[in-house]
Amino acid sequence: xxxxxxxxxxxxxxxxxxxxxxxxxxxxxxxxxxxxxxxxxxxxxxxxxxxxxxxxxxxxxxxxxxxxxxxxxxxxxxxxxxxxxxxxxxxxxxxxxxxxxxxxxxxxxxxxxxxxx
Amino acid sequence: xxxxxxxxxxxxxxxxxxxxxxxxxxxxxxxxxxxxxxxxxxxxxxxxxxxxxxxxxxxxxxxxxxxxxxxxxxxxxxxxxxxxxxxxxxxxxxxxxxxxxxxxxxxx
Numbered sequence: 701x702x703x704x705x706x707x708x709x710x711x712x713x714x715x716x717x718x719x720x721x722x723x724x725x726x727x728x729x730x731x732x733x734x735x736x737x738x739x740x741x742x743x744x745x746x747x748x749x750x751x752x753x754x755x756x757x758x759x760x761x762x763x764x765x766x767x768x769x770x771x772x773x774x775x776x777x778x779x780x781x782x783x784x785x786x787x788x789x790x791x792x793x794x795x796x797x798x799x800x801x802x803x804x805x806x807x808x809x810x811x812x813x814x815x816x817x
Numbered sequence: 818x819x820x821x822x823x824x825x826x827x828x829x830x831x832x833x834x835x836x837x838x839x840x841x842x843x844x845x846x847x848x849x850x851x852x853x854x855x856x857x858x859x860x861x862x863x864x865x866x867x868x869x870x871x872x873x874x875x876x877x878x879x880x881x882x883x884x885x886x887x888x889x890x891x892x893x894x895x896x897x898x899x900x901x902x903x904x905x906x907x908x909x910x911x912x913x914x915x916x917x918x919x920x921x922x923x924x925x
Binding site for chain 1: 818849851853859860861862863866872904906908911912913914915916917918919
């Protein structure tokens with residue numbers, strides 16, 4: 701059974717860089733036909749796609765975040781990571797890692813990240 | 818970018834009743850649309866893909882319909898566990914993959 705698990709700090713200071721990792725179990729991240737990526741949800745608000753990475757390494761990012769975001773994969777560890785620079789209070793959200801097959805068919809439980817000094 | 822608009826924002830429904838949620842796309846997305854259910858403190862869960870196909874394990878009381886720009890999710894005979902927020906998402910024209918703002922189904 702495929703499972704995704706986010707890990708990383710729950711608190712980030714303004715202007716600092718967020719680093720989150722998603723560990724995948726139950727399937728190989730190198731499997732074809734899937735994107736792996738991140739979706740976030742500010743408290744009490746809706747869902748925002750951040751970016752996704754294909755097994756071959758190609759990436760797509762939300763244009764509103766593109767200058768601040770990078771997603772990378774470590775196939776040897778079967779995980780992938782999100783880095784988001786210049787964090788502000790507006791980036792406070794639950795960050796979900798996801799598997800994407802056109803639709804988001806599998807989600808991690810989410811990691812709440814608060815941006816505060 | 819394709820903008821997804823859901824209506825209404827909130828629906829107040831009694832258990833046992835049926836309900837229809839709407840999702841409109843700013844451009845034709847054919848049948849490339851999914852619906853998700855999200856309960857408090859949980860990640861979203863896909864209910865419907867390709868506009869009308871139920872995902873594995875989804876009860877038959879959930880049904881999706883529509884194509885092009887107008888879509889509906891119907892829940893017949895609401896049960897207590899169905900009170901949640903529902904999102905639609907298009908995957909016809911990407912990136913970006915875009916979601917609607919959600920419809921909350923609450924107990925009347």
